[in-house]
Amino acid sequence: MADELLVVANSAVPESLELARYYMERRAVPSANLFLVRTSTRETVGRRDYDEQIAGPLRSFLEKNDPEGKRFRCITLIYGMPLRVLPPPLTRMEGSELKDLQTALKEWTQRKNLAGKKQPEESRKIQERLADLRRKIQILSKSNWGASVDSELALVREKSPELDGWLPNRYYFNFQGKEIKNMPRRPVLVSRLDGPDPSIVRRIIDDSMYAEVHGLPGRAYFDTRRPEKAAPKDGKTLSAYERYDLAIHNTARLVRKSGKLHVVVNDKPTLFGPGEAPDAALYCGWYSLGKYVDAFTWVRGAVGFHVASSECTTLKVPGKTVWCKAMLEKGVCATVGPVAEPYLQSFPTPEVFFSCLLDGRAALAECYGVSNPFWSWQQVLIGDPLYRPFLRRGFPAVN
Numbered sequence: 153m154a155d156e157l158l159v160v161a162n163s164a165v166p167e168s169l170e171l172a173r174y175y176m177e178r179r180a181v182p183s184a185n186l187f188l189v190r191t192s193t194r195e196t197v198g199r200r201d202y203d204e205q206i207a208g209p210l211r212s213f214l215e216k217n218d219p220e221g222k223r224f225r226c227i228t229l230i231y232g233m234p235l236r237v238l239p240p241p242l243t244r245m246e247g248s249e250l251k252d253l254q255t256a257l258k259e260w261t262q263r264k265n266l267a268g269k270k271q272p273e274e275s276r277k278i279q280e281r282l283a284d285l286r287r288k289i290q291i292l293s294k295s296n297w298g299a300s301v302d303s304e305l306a307l308v309r310e311k312s313p314e315l316d317g318w319l320p321n322r323y324y325f326n327f328q329g330k331e332i333k334n335m336p337r338r339p340v341l342v343s344r345l346d347g348p349d350p351s352i353v354r355r356i357i358d359d360s361m362y363a364e365v366h367g368l369p370g371r372a373y374f375d376t377r378r379p380e381k382a383a384p385k386d387g388k389t390l391s392a393y394e395r396y397d398l399a400i401h402n403t404a405r406l407v408r409k410s411g412k413l414h415v416v417v418n419d420k421p422t423l424f425g426p427g428e429a430p431d432a433a434l435y436c437g438w439y440s441l442g443k444y445v446d447a448f449t450w451v452r453g454a455v456g457f458h459v460a461s462s463e464c465t466t467l468k469v470p471g472k473t474v475w476c477k478a479m480l481e482k483g484v485c486a487t488v489g490p491v492a493e494p495y496l497q498s499f500p501t502p503e504v505f506f507s508c509l510l511d512g513r514a515a516l517a518e519c520y521g522v523s524n525p526f527w528s529w530q531q532v533l534i535g536d537p538l539y540r541p542f543l544r545r546g547f548p549a550v551n
Contacts, residue, residue, distance in 0.1 A: 153515055153538055154181045156225040160210065163188045165232030167350040172230045175345060175357050179538055185224075187213055189233075195466055197234035197301065199241070206234075206301065211308050221338050226517045226537050227305055229344035231353045235467065235532065236491040237304055239297035240315075250292050257285045291316065299528050300464075300491045302342040306527040309338040318498060318526035325504050325522045339527055341517045343537040346467055347480045359485045360536040363453025368541040370451040372413040372506075373429045374404040375437025379419045392496050396459065400436055403502040407434065410510050412542060423447065432456070433541075434509075436502045444478030450485075453541050455509060455516075457488040459499050464489030464532045476534060486516055486535025494530040501525070512542040 159181060161172040172186055191197060191205040210227075218224050242250065264278045290296065296317040307319070320327050320335045327335070347353050377393075380401040390398065401417070408415040413433055418424050423440055424447035432448040435456025442462040457463075458475035467477050476489035488500055500523040508519035517537035524531060 153225065154179050155185070156223065157181050157537065158185055158187055158214075158224040158227050159230060160187050160189060160227055160233065161230040162193070162232040163190045164193050168230050168232030171232075171345065171350055171353050174354065175228075175230070175536075178357055178361060179536075192234050193232065195235040195468055196238060197236070198238050199297075202234075202237040202301065202304070207305065207308055210305070214309060221309055221340075224340065226341040226343065227308075228537050229302060229305075229342065229346065231346050231350055233344065233346070234301050235346075235464070237299055237301050239294040242292075242294070246292060250289065253285055253289050253292065257282065257289065260285060298492060298530075300530055300532045302344055302532050303527050303529050306339045306342045307336050309340060310336050315528065318529035321521070321524055321527050323521040324525045325501070327525070336527060341521045341537065343517045343520065343533040343535060345536065346534055348467055348477055352480055355483075356480070356485055356534075357536060359452045360539040360541075363485065363541050364539070364543045366452075368413075368433050368451065368453045370413060370431040370433030370454070371429075372404070372407045372415045372434035373424060373432050373437070373448070373456075374400050374415070374417045374435070375423050376400045376417065376419045377421060377438065396438075396496055396499070399502050400438075403436060403506050406503060406507050407510065412510060434506060436506065440475075442472075442474050444473045444475050444482075446478075446482070448482065450479075450483035452483075453485045453539075454483065455486045455535070455541060456484060457500070459496070461490060461493050464491050464534075467534075476532075480534065485541075486533075486539060488520065488531060488533050490530040491532060492530045498526050498529055498531060500531070509540075510542050512540055515540050 159172050159176055161168040163169060176183065176186060187210065189206050189209055192201060214224065260278060260282050264275070264282065297315045320332045321339060322328065322335055323339065345353050345356060347356065376397050378397060380398065404415050404417045407413055423437065423445050426446050429447040430449045431451055433451050433454050435448065438459035441460045456479065460475065463475040465474055466472050476487050479487050500520060505519055505523035508514050508522060515537060516535050516539040517533065520533045
């Protein structure tokens, strides 16, 4: 798969090019597979700059060098590339209309407060009007048009992808073979080699290759919020939170069944505490918003992610304790997180992600591809896209 990688670096950041070349040399990626852009050195890029400096040039390159979409299966962004892209700015007319809607929302909210509960029919009409105003404000403000650069670039081959919210990923295990409205036809896998500083990126590259040779010993830790319980048989559906908690329990069971790692499940309301999770090789858990808990010592090559809403909002800001940044600083080799509010259903399906890694035939980027439900949204995969921590020699990569 090394020859199917397109490595993208920012020429405005010297370390970006240095790390790109280091990675390509170590993984034997052809030198012709390096593509340079010149864009913002900040973690956030405006929509116009994204289109003109990143997506546009990259799309032109792919149309010229890979028109059938068979040469490059994965784009790898290197340290120095922006992390998130903003929604497009409002036009003057849109701004004026938005202001009018916000004024109307305020007025109808006041009417709701005055009506109280003594006028149920009037209250119902007010609630409907408020819901309609909120919907229009959300659409007009383009609040759902922002995304991670990575997730947006997954659709760089598309002629004119939708921007208003997430789009279904045809590689996702539960969408494969289905035709879903607005599903992009030619997505490309995207990951990034990134971190708080260049030395951490080099360490990620080195640790990935080390673990493939020497194996990934250690323990798998899973932080659930409650003890496992069977799904209800009376037709009652589980909440989204209960379903994801059950998914983490299921993942622990799959890892235990594989026999490859010792499994530790914490099903208490509190998370693993400081020092309670030594020799961590795999991890999935929740929920400590933007505040990493220093419970782990990570083995070389460790992979894991924390399910919370803010965990990849920055990889660079000093003092921030979001999980992706802190986990990389502490020694994790690969992780996943959102650059903004992602909603729970957009996180990778843990059973699929970790089972794929354990199987050993597919690389990290492919495991993310089949477990990630949406593109053009907030999630980011950080790690060597070629990494196979449980490499089984003699097996081909998943197509």
